Amino acid sequence: MTLFTHLSPADDIRSIRRAGIRARSRDHEGRAGVFCLPVMPSYQITHQWGRELHRRGGRRTMVAVDFRLPDDEPVLVGRYNHRHIERTSAEAAALIAGCEDARGYEVFVPRAIGAREIHRVRGVNRVTGWRYMPNAHGRFPCPCCLARGEYGSAKIRKKAESRGY
Template sequence: MATFTHIFSADDRVKIAKNGITVAKVSWRKINGVFLSPVTGNYYYTHQWKRELKRWQNVPKLAVRVRLHDDEKVFVGKYNEEHIEVSASEAIKIALNHKAPGGLEVILPRSVKPKELMQFYKPNENVGWRYRPDSNSRKPCWCFYCQRGEPYSSKRRKEYEADDS
C-alpha cells in the first residue's frame, strides 16, 4: 500500500474525516483531482506544500495520511510542468529517486474515501517553501512583473519601490 500526505485547512477536519477528500473541479487546471505528496523519509519534501498553501489561505493547516493501493493510477510531476500517469507505488519511487523533488506533486483523479484516511496530525509550522522550491536561498523580487496577482503584492510592491528610491 502506498502512503501519501494531503495538507488542508484545519476548519475542514471534521468534514474530511466524515466524507473523505472531494475533488475540486476547476476549468483552468489540466488535471482535476486530490493533490497529494508522497510520504518519503524526508519530512521536508513530504510536507513541502504547507508553507506555499499558507500563503494563499492563511489559516492553520493540518495533514492527513492517505493509503492507496499500489496499482492505483495517479499523475505525478512538478507543479508547473507536464504530469505523467503512473501507479501509486511508482509515484513514490519517482519521489525517492528524484534529484530535486521540490515542487513534486501527485494528483489522484478521484475523491479519497474516508476508509483510505489513516491519521490526522499537525505538521511543523516552518516547513516548506514559498514562491518556488529553490526560493529559500534568496529574497523574492517584488516588482510588478514577478508578483502580479500574488497575495499582499500591492503592499509589498510599495515597500519595494520605497526601498529603491
C-alpha cells in the same frame, strides 16, 4: 498500498473524517482531484507545500491527512510548473523518492479520497517548506504569477514596475 499525505486547513477536519477529501482542486488540464505527496523519510519533503499553502491560503493551522492508495492506481506526477505524467501510485512514490531534489514535486489523484481510505489526520509544523518556488530565497517573485488581491501582490507588482519588468 502506498501511503500519501494531503495538506488541508484544520477547519475541514470534521468533514474529512466524515466524508473524505473532496476532489475540489484542479490540475493543469482542469480535471478535479486531490493534490498530495507520498510519505517519505524526510519530513521536509513530505510536507514541503505547508508553508506555501499557509501563506497563500491565509489559514492559520494546517493538518496532514494520510491515506492509502492501491499500488496500481493511476495518478499524475510531476513538478508543480511542468506537465505531469501518468504513473501508478507506487511508481509515482518511487519517482519522487529517487529524485536528488524532490522539492516542487506533487502527485495528483484524479478523484476524491473516501473516508475509509484515510489512515490518520495529524498536525504539521507550519514553518516547513518553501515560498513561491524551491530555491526562491533571495530571488524576486514573478509578479505575473500572483493573483490580484493576494496578500502583498500589489506591493510586488509596484516594485517590479520600478525595476522595469
